[in-house]
Amino acid sequence: MSYKNFLSFSITDSICTGTLCRYDSDENVMEIKDICRFSNSEIYVNNHRYHDILSVFSHIKKGISKALKETDNNIESIGISAYGREYGLIDKYGFLIQNVFSCKDSRTDNMTDKVLRFIKKDDVFTTTGANLSKYSSMVQLMAEMDSRPYILENTDTFLMLPDLLNYMLTGRKTAEYTNAFSSQLMNCEKMDWSGKIISMLRIRRNIFPEISDNCFNDMLPEICSELKCEPVKIKICGSEISNISAILEKYPHSVIINNSEHTKICIFTDKPVLSKSASDYEIENTGTYNKKFIAFHNENGINITDDTIKCFTQRDIPCSYSKLSNTALNAEPLRCFIDTQLDIFENNDNIPIAIQDYCKNSGQYVPQNVSEMVRCLYESIAFRYADTIEKLKRISSQSYNSVCMTGKDSDNPVICQTLADICGVSVYAFPEKTMLYCNLAIQMKQSLDMNISDIISILIPEEKITEYKPSGDNKALNAYQSFSVTSSYTCV
Structure with missing residues (x-):
């Protein structure tokens, strides 16, 4: 058997991971294993906030040492990606x-x-x-x-x-x-x-x-x-948002919604999008490893979900992404909605009450239980995503034929199906660790003499991706269009 081992570190401003990928070229399969996880919490000194970079460096060396032992000192390269x-x-x-x-x-x-x-x-x-x-x-x-x-x-x-x-x-x-x-x-x-x-x-x-x-x-x-x-090659893999371009190699006409530390809605472009309308809507541009560009917009999606989980947990209500998703399915769909980008929903320690207050003040049905509140939240997140996707399409003059969900809570049936019904395209839910796979794919490309699309296909086989097709029911689209008139959504 012919093996090549690749070690990748993903450094975020909370939890960092080191992951070992073992590629069997004979069988054309990749085995992935977490080597280490460590915290990168901020340190407060005299009212200033720091990152302990020496601690991060020490943990990286420990991760390398552990990976070397597991591979008999046989590591092809080490990749590092970090926040930017x-x-x-x-x-x-x-x-x-x-x-x-x-x-x-x-x-x-x-x-x-x-x-x-x-x-x-x-x-x-x-x-x-x-x-x-x-x-x-x-x-x-x-x-x-x-x-x-x-x-x-x-x-x-x-x-x-x-x-x-x-x-x-x-x-x-x-x-x-x-x-x-x-x-x-x-x-x-x-x-x-x-x-x-x-x-x-x-x-x-x-x-x-x-x-x-x-x-x-x-x-x-x-x-x-x-x-x-022995000497090992170190590869700087770039910022995490730029590495999402590895998915776009396989799905070039897709919109990517990535939930990592924050939600970013991304579209591939051949040049930076620098129009006044792009600036007004707070579109950002970043480069990719292959010298193309990504235009993206920041959303509150995953942040407001995390705040909701935190709130329910503090009330001793068992909570997780999967539990919330299942709970939402028990509620009647499309009864009430919120504008998730409003300041009242940002860093709010009581999201359920904020949802109820918004619905009451806007003359809508007021959700009465956890299932109804979460359903309202998820459908509203899908509405906001659809609005941003339409603006990205218009501002960048780029078309799309699918949406790819990556990162935390990516396989959320309410959000994915609602979005598919509004946009009229398939929504593909990728595994939570897709960003890690993208980092690995970019790192491995040079050593394996393979294109990115083929590496992604091995790292993320089709059976790990869930497809949500448009149902043909216009109820979600009609509700979205109706809510857009009364919300803070703006036409570009």
């Missing part, structure tokens, strides 16, 4: 200058107003492909210049978080293309650091490393010695 707004600053001696701040740290409060003194809001969008956000790397750097300019004066290299981990493992200072894209410091059309943005920040251009789309580097000899292994 945090960064590290390296001095001329190669040392990390400061702890890695969370993008949610308070130092960026009110900082967007200062940015707008130097650059127009529209220019930010047309240059970087995303609207100005207090969480972006650009605004964080403005905060550094505003309060602690000496930090940047002593900076030799700026590295986004995945690139920082790559540096710690390989000693190489490079910027993976999609990570640079997510920093809001890159010109999305020229695919290089934006001199306009960087000069506006009054930062030296030379601290930003070369942007590369092929970040395979050898692990440092001292780490190989520590782990008692």
Whole structure:
């Protein structure tokens, strides 16, 4: 038998995982196993929020060590993907200058107003492909210049978080293309650091490393010695949202709805979508590993579901994604709806009461029990997704023939079937770990000399995907159209 082993780490701002994939080329099958899981919780010090990057690095090394033992020191490559707004600053001696701040740290409060003194809001969008956000790397750097300019004066290299981990493992200072894209410091059309943005920040251009789309580097000899292994290739796999493009290789005319830390509705494009209507609707653009683009919109879908689960759990009501889905099926469909994007449903610790209040105040039927409240929530999420999909289609001038649901709560029968009936296309529910499979597929492509679509087909065989076909019943579509008139949905 001929085996190749691939190790992939997915670093999020909550739980991180290390996954081992064993490919049997004779049988053309892949066996996947979790090697490690560890927390990446924020640390609060003197009213500031940090990520413990050294702890993450230590856990990664432990995961590598465990994988080496399980594979008899036979690992083809190690891939790392991570969330995309945090960064590290390296001095001329190669040392990390400061702890890695969370993008949610308070130092960026009110900082967007200062940015707008130097650059127009529209220019930010047309240059970087995303609207100005207090969480972006650009605004964080403005905060550094505003309060602690000496930090940047002593900076030799700026590295986004995945690139920082790559540096710690390989000693190489490079910027993976999609990570640079997510920093809001890159010109999305020229695919290089934006001199306009960087000069506006009054930062030296030379601290930003070369942007590369092929970040395979050898692990440092001292780490190989520590782990008692031969040199291993380290691959920076890019930001998680960009890696969803692996699914789009197999389903090129699909809309992707990804529920990971947040819900993102994505569509493949050949160039960034930079129109005023895209900016007004808060469309964001990101690059993909194959130098195409994804236009996407952030939604509250999975966040409001998580808040609902938390609320019921606090009331000692056993709750999970599957239990909520089954509960919703017991309620009569299409009786009442909410607009899930309203502020009253964001970070609300009593979603059930908020649902009832909204329905009462809008003159609708008020759900009376858990089943009815959850049914209302799920159908409303589907309504919102349908509205966003239509806007993405219109703004990007891209057509679609299916919808792919990935991530947490992806196989939700109420959401999937309602969405299929409104959009009139099949909705495919992929396994929860689809993002991990995408990361692996991009990492494995070069070593296996296979195209991404074929790798995805092996990692996610058809029997693991549930298809929801349009039922032919127009009740959901009629209810959606009726609710759209009275909700905050806007035509673009």
